[in-house]
Amino acid sequence: MWGRSNSSVRPRGRNCYQQTDYSEGTSSASHCCIEKHQAPNLKRTYRQRAYFVATRSTRSPRSFTGEDSSEFHVHGGVAVINGLLDALASMPKFKLAEPGEFTRRAFSNGKLDLTEVEGLADLLQAETEAQRKQALLQADGSLSKLYENWRHVLKHSVANLEAHIDFEETETLEDGLVDNVVKNIEVLSADINKHMRDGRKGEILRRGVKAVILGEPNVGKSSLLNVLCQRPASIVTPISGTTRDVIQVTLNIQGYPLVLSDTAGLRKDSQDVIELEGMSRAVDIYQKADLVILVIDFQNYSNWCHRHAADFKTYILHYIKELGVSDLINDPKDGQTLFKKECVVVLNKTDLDSKAVCDKIHKNIVKLSCKTEAGISDLVTVLAQHLKILCGEPSQEHPSMNQVRHREQLLKCQKHLQSFLEDASKNKPDLVIMAEHLRKALTSLGKLIGTVTSEEILDLIFREFCIGK
Ligand SMILES: Nc1nc2c(ncn2[C@@H]2O[C@H](COP(=O)(O)OP(=O)(O)OP(=O)(O)O)[C@@H](O)[C@H]2O)c(=O)[nH]1
Ligand SMILES: [Mg+2]
Numbered sequence: 001m002w003g004r005s006n007s008s009v010r011p012r013g014r015n016c017y018q019q020t021d022y023s024e025g026t027s028s029a030s031h032c033c034i035e036k037h038q039a040p041n042l043k044r045t046y047r048q049r050a051y052f053v054a055t056r057s058t059r060s061p062r063s064f065t066g067e068d069s070s071e072f073h074v075h076g077g078v079a080v081i082n083g084l085l086d087a088l089a090s091m092p093k094f095k096l097a098e099p100g101e102f103t104r105r106a107f108s109n110g111k112l113d114l115t116e117v118e119g120l121a122d123l124l125q126a127e128t129e130a131q132r133k134q135a136l137l138q139a140d141g142s143l144s145k146l147y148e149n150w151r152h153v154l155k156h157s158v159a160n161l162e163a164h165i166d167f168e169e170t171e172t173l174e175d176g177l178v179d180n181v182v183k184n185i186e187v188l189s190a191d192i193n194k195h196m197r198d199g200r201k202g203e204i205l206r207r208g209v210k211a212v213i214l215g216e217p218n219v220g221k222s223s224l225l226n227v228l229c230q231r232p233a234s235i236v237t238p239i240s241g242t243t244r245d246v247i248q249v250t251l252n253i254q255g256y257p258l259v260l261s262d263t264a265g266l267r268k269d270s271q272d273v274i275e276l277e278g279m280s281r282a283v284d285i286y287q288k289a290d291l292v293i294l295v296i297d298f299q300n301y302s303n304w305c306h307r308h309a310a311d312f313k314t315y316i317l318h319y320i321k322e323l324g325v326s327d328l329i330n331d332p333k334d335g336q337t338l339f340k341k342e343c344v345v346v347l348n349k350t351d352l353d354s355k356a357v358c359d360k361i362h363k364n365i366v367k368l369s370c371k372t373e374a375g376i377s378d379l380v381t382v383l384a385q386h387l388k389i390l391c392g393e394p395s396q397e398h399p400s401m402n403q404v405r406h407r408e409q410l411l412k413c414q415k416h417l418q419s420f421l422e423d424a425s426k427n428k429p430d431l432v433i434m435a436e437h438l439r440k441a442l443t444s445l446g447k448l449i450g451t452v453t454s455e456e457i458l459d460l461i462f463r464e465f466c467i468g469k
Contacts, residue, residue: 065102066109100465104458107450114450114461115143118403121465122206129255134205134394134402142399143406146195147449153188154442157181161435178431182424185438189417195401196410201392202400203407204290208250208257209390211383212286214323215295217241217265220348223370224295225249225262228379234262241265244278246285253380256387260293261285266323286325290390291342293383294320298347298367312362313338316345342386346379405457406448413444 056071063069074080088094098104103120106112112120119138126132137143160181213221222234222243234247247262263285264278286292296319304315316338320328330340344366351369366382368375392400401407420437423429446452 061109061111064111065105066111067105098462100462100469103465103469104462107458113141113144114453115147115406115448116141117450117461118405119143120469121461122402124465124469127250128252128257130205130391130394131257134202134400137394137396137399138402142396143401144449146399147445150188150192151442151445151449151451153184154438154445157184158435158438158442161431161438165431165435178424182421185417185420185424189414189421192410192414192417196407196414198392198400199390201390202394202402203404205257205391205394205400206402208259209291209387210259210261210285210289211291211293212261212263212282212289213293213295214263214282214286214325215265216297216300216319216323217267219265219295219297219300220370221265221295222247222262224293224346224348225260227370227373227376228260241267241270241272241275241278244274246281253387254384256384256391258291258383258387261289266325268322268324283325286328289341291344291383291386292328292339293344293346295346295348298349298353301347302353312365342390344379344382344386350375409444409448413441413448416441416444 056073058069058071060066060068072084074084085096089096100121103112103117107114107117116139119135119140122135123132123139126135160177164177213224215221217240218238222236225234225247226232226236229249229251233249235242241264243262243264245264249260251258251260263282264275266279266282270276270279294316301312301315301319304310304318305312308314310318317329320326328339328341328343330337345364347365347367348370350367351372351374366375366379368379370376394400401410416437420434420441423434423437443452447457
């Protein structure tokens, strides 16, 4: 038996309301059914194959697509659904929806703009609470409001500039009209810049934070991955150099998405071809990562410190150099933080050493044991803090852009605005060319929200949807 008890089938489009209207003679409590092959009109052919639990119709323009729509709530067995679909398909002008077809119709009917469509697609795929919040805000129009405001400013600026060009010699126009346009564009350009310099928080939240577990062989990297995902995803043995391939798991850390990769241990003296390939993959993943979890064996650290009478920072610098990832360290001249990327330092195997030595270590380092799982909850708390920094908190007031497509269009828009401002600063600016720059900037914003679009872009966006949405 299949587990679904109910399912819904939604015919949409012109006249579907009349053709599938069951309201006469059937209340939502009564059952009606349709015959498979002899269904020129569903009204005449019920009571044999598929039992409706209820029907509901929505008139244009109140439905999701803006068109007439009917909805059959039927029992969820595969045969019942297929029977209904076959019966509908045998009626003239009925066809199965393509993926995303209803949303595409809603877009064509002006019910949603393109950023709202993308928000809806993200909402359907959201796996964590923070992703859900961001997608919902976008589907509700937070980004579209922002971009619409910018488009409004641009449209007015173009109109004012064109009025100035057309009537400059014949009519008295408001003083300083062009200066005002330039000022507005300066403000707009600064706003767009600020919006784009957000550390790609929205994009990172949308795709998940890429984190890599990095360290020497045998320090417990794979054990850490396994403890975090609570299953033996990665092979653990006492043999140094066990992990060769990259092992990836996706986690939900306090509502934030984390794509965590376990990697081969890094060491300098290996001659093993397979291990060398593993290390090269590890470095590759590290370079693309947003967050590094640096794992150190507590005993190795302890022994080194005793031998060299050095502090923890000196040990970290030495350790990172040994791993061959010195570019993780900030040049002291450039930054105040030690690491260039978000980084969590984990001292593992604390169960093997005395608590007294352990307590001397800097409080920002997470001390834990993968064996006893002591300290794992501290690591989760610290990870969540880093994820919050990387993803930000989705907000209505400052919506984050979260797609490469948005960034591309905004970059183009910004380029045209800069050309406009450069021309404006010339001695004798050519207003016609300046207006053209603004029109091009307007087109880029239009492409962003979907007032200017191409079939190719639409196909790309809507094919991400499932059938029935
Ligand atoms: N006592 C103790 N042993 C641990 C702990 N974590 C891992 N180990 C052991 O350390 C050995 C190496 O663990 P792995 O998780 O395979 O280490 P790794 O860093 O992935 O090693 P490579 O894949 O070779 O780079 C295994 O025998 C683990 O059982 C710990 O917290 N305490
Ligand atoms: Mg391993």
